[in-house]
Amino acid sequence: MSTQRSCDVVVVGGGLSGLYAARLLAAAGVDVLVLEAQSRVGGRTLTGHFADGTFVDDGGQWVSPGQDCIVGLAEELGVGLFPSWSEGATVCWRAGERIVSNDGFLPQDGDAAFAATQTAAAALAGMAEMVPPEAPWMAPRAEEWDATTLHEWLAAHVGPMAARRLPCLFLLGGLAGGRSSGGET
Secondary structure (H helix, E strand, O other): OOOOOOEEEEEEEEEHHHHHHHHHHHHHHOEEEEEEEOOOOEOOOOOOOOOOOEEEOOOOOEEEOHHHHHHHHHHHHHOOOOOOOOOEEEEEEEOEEEEOOOOOOHHHHHHHHHHHHHHHHHHHHHHHHHOOOOOOHHHHHHHHHHHOHHHHHHHHHOOHHHHHHHHHHHOOOOOOOEEEEEEOO
């Protein structure tokens, strides 16, 4: 099936960034067309619902303190937020065994994972210092860093797998005392 349509701007990708860009353009009077390859919009923000009413956020889940713009946008769009936990023990089920930890590391992770996580956090903080917030594209290594995913960076710079887990949680806001979106988006 072939359909033709003219427009001023085509936004490729109906994830949150693409939808927000299209919304701003449309508000400015620009004729916008959003192209999305999936059968739904929202990108990595997705909530899966079970028959018993429980749900699991499979994508973007947390809004961390200080992210006032995204909280305001959620309010404006009617996306409900609710508190999520940032304190307490980490509970993991592995091979049918319940394992509890109070510091984010599991007992079998060992001291090497803790040290590697501290080293990784210091390296990431040093990188962040090199990025001007008002013009991040002007950072000396912006092109290189933009082409690298967090997973790739951690795999290249952090040995123990357990040490890769914690920076991801912190960077993605899971331990920052944030709020979670619990509705489908």
